[in-house]
Amino acid sequence: MSAPTVSTPPVPFRSLTPRLPGRIIIGVALTAIVVTRVLMRLEEPPRPFNDVALCNLVTMGLGFIILLTLWGWFSFRSTYPRLVRLLGLLSPIVPIVIFAPGVGVLRVEEVNGDMIPTRFAFRWTLRHDQALAQVETSPAAPAIDLKTTTPDDFPQFLGPARSAWLPGPKLAREWKSQPPKLLWKKPIGAGWSAFAAVNGYAGTQEQRGESEWVACYEIATGNPVWGHSIIARHENPLGGIGPRATPTIHQGRVYTLGATGMLHCLDGGTGRVIWQEDLLARFGGGMTQAEFEGLVQWGYSGSPLIVDNLVVVPGGGKTAEAKNLVAFQAETGKVVWEATCPRPLGGTEQIAYASPALATVAGVRQILIVNEGTASGHDAATGQCLWSHEWPGHSNTDASSSQAVAVGEDRVLLSKAYSGGAELLRLTPAADSKELTLESVWKNPRVLQTKFTNLVIYQDHAYGLSEGILECVSLADGQRRWKRTRGRYGNGQILGVGDLLLVISEQGRLALVELNPAEFKELDTIQALDGKSWNNLCLYGNRLLLRNSQEAACYELPLEARQ
Numbered sequence: 001m002s003a004p005t006v007s008t009p010p011v012p013f014r015s016l017t018p019r020l021p022g023r024i025i026i027g028v029a030l031t032a033i034v035v036t037r038v039l040m041r042l043e044e045p046p047r048p049f050n051d052v053a054l055c056n057l058v059t060m061g062l063g064f065i066i067l068l069t070l071w072g073w074f075s076f077r078s079t080y081p082r083l084v085r086l087l088g089l090l091s092p093i094v095p096i097v098i099f100a101p102g103v104g105v106l107r108v109e110e111v112n113g114d115m116i117p118t119r120f121a122f123r124w125t126l127r128h129d130q131a132l133a134q135v136e137t138s139p140a141a142p143a144i145d146l147k148t149t150t151p152d153d154f155p156q157f158l159g160p161a162r163s164a165w166l167p168g169p170k171l172a173r174e175w176k177s178q179p180p181k182l183l184w185k186k187p188i189g190a191g192w193s194a195f196a197a198v199n200g201y202a203g204t205q206e207q208r209g210e211s212e213w214v215a216c217y218e219i220a221t222g223n224p225v226w227g228h229s230i231i232a233r234h235e236n237p238l239g240g241i242g243p244r245a246t247p248t249i250h251q252g253r254v255y256t257l258g259a260t261g262m263l264h265c266l267d268g269g270t271g272r273v274i275w276q277e278d279l280l281a282r283f284g285g286g287m288t289q290a291e292f293e294g295l296v297q298w299g300y301s302g303s304p305l306i307v308d309n310l311v312v313v314p315g316g317g318k319t320a321e322a323k324n325l326v327a328f329q330a331e332t333g334k335v336v337w338e339a340t341c342p343r344p345l346g347g348t349e350q351i352a353y354a355s356p357a358l359a360t361v362a363g364v365r366q367i368l369i370v371n372e373g374t375a376s377g378h379d380a381a382t383g384q385c386l387w388s389h390e391w392p393g394h395s396n397t398d399a400s401s402s403q404a405v406a407v408g409e410d411r412v413l414l415s416k417a418y419s420g421g422a423e424l425l426r427l428t429p430a431a432d433s434k435e436l437t438l439e440s441v442w443k444n445p446r447v448l449q450t451k452f453t454n455l456v457i458y459q460d461h462a463y464g465l466s467e468g469i470l471e472c473v474s475l476a477d478g479q480r481r482w483k484r485t486r487g488r489y490g491n492g493q494i495l496g497v498g499d500l501l502l503v504i505s506e507q508g509r510l511a512l513v514e515l516n517p518a519e520f521k522e523l524d525t526i527q528a529l530d531g532k533s534w535n536n537l538c539l540y541g542n543r544l545l546l547r548n549s550q551e552a553a554c555y556e557l558p559l560e561a562r563q
Helices: 020-040 052-076 082-089 093-105 279-283 289-295
Strands: 106-111 117-122 181-187 196-198 201-208 211-218 224-231 248-250 253-257 262-267 273-278 305-307 310-313 325-329 335-339 357-361 364-370 374-379 385-390 405-407 411-416 421-429 436-444 456-458 461-466 469-474 480-488 493-497 500-504 509-514 522-527 538-540 543-547 551-556
Touching: 196 248, 196 538, 201 253, 211 253, 211 262, 224 262, 248 305, 262 310, 273 279, 305 357, 357 405, 357 411, 364 411, 374 411, 385 436, 411 461, 456 493, 461 493
Parallel strands: none
Antiparallel strands: 106 117, 181 551, 196 201, 201 211, 211 224, 248 253, 253 262, 262 273, 305 310, 310 325, 325 335, 357 364, 364 374, 374 385, 405 411, 411 421, 421 436, 456 461, 461 469, 469 480, 493 500, 500 509, 509 522, 538 543, 543 551
């Protein structure tokens, strides 16, 4: 009689590779990463994401899902020996042990416009702006002259007309034989303010420790001639440190708006305060700075605009009470009018990061402004809302920073990143009121994806850094004329001069490009600054004033030889 057989229960199957659900998860995630990254680099659509920063976040998220799937399979479902699987189960402890000391001693010092950390520092070291002294000037120094104007003046944000384009001077078209001459370079406080220049002097805003400074420098030497400071500090992990708005110089006075909402009118000769106003205190309804930055995350950024005898700035405040624009008497600081512009689809409106600009459109002199979720036009004398157009965005995520640009006699061009693209509006006077009616001439979400930058309009074409790549678009139909990866400058800034374009890349490289709708042609380039460069350019004659959050420089650009 044979011995009875003993049946043993089947051993649960554990493979050397993840089973079907895990393979599906990993396969889908890897496919999504590859497709997203490949299509993101295409010069032509379609793209799954038009925003590089969002693409990077999605890639990191999907990568984490893949690692988590592999870890779960290896630790609980693989056929590796129990000891090996136990080590896999405990494996997350290893990177924690390895990287925790680094996290404890290092801080992210800088994040670029694509949300990638680019610079780290030890936590116990001072930040660059904290290591700088105050702006040193001699108490006995004579007052300078900012009342006298010259043809070379660049007195406000984006130039005399706030257009980011100048008719001259006639710049040389190559730098090989005669490169730009560095006149000076020096450390500067943090911030994204640009220079404004009048009569041989240039003013900007900067952060030095706990003090927010307005500083005035001699263009020829870079030496400071006066500085004014208040105790204020804006700091954001993604947006950086310091003030954003550019000073406006008018009739010998310097008007500035700090990141925390302090509006100043200073004597341009000495830096002495003539009047000041705390916008957050006046319009914030009791909000703290932290509460306001929950709504407007990157602080006050609108550069003051002079309209006749008024100085106009975005007001902000609580969302239900926010002021799109506020006008003060330029001489005294007295409030003249406050403007609110309801959204076309209902609701209230918060400020964004664009600056007001004066233009005559459809025969009406008006102030153009881009708000949190709209663009609007306001009567220059009274602030009355003349028109409002939905332009989606949120001032703590997909924010609007680019200017509304007047084009021709009756059109306004809008542009932004985060899949916003560009839209051209036509304004028409209403028959029975002062308000203007509008229609969309064209809208193209695939072009002019400007993030921190603005457009240059030249001969019926718009030029801009679209998600960091220089692009040319026809104003007639909104179609791209060219966009080349060789023009990948990152989130830098541009300034048109005649038929040429000066481009400062996010990495501080200065390029000279033709304003030519037929082709992209980079004529020359130099490394002008070190570090992340988000600040706009300022051209005083043929002297180019550049700065970022660490250093400032002045270059003398070569001029075209006279025939």
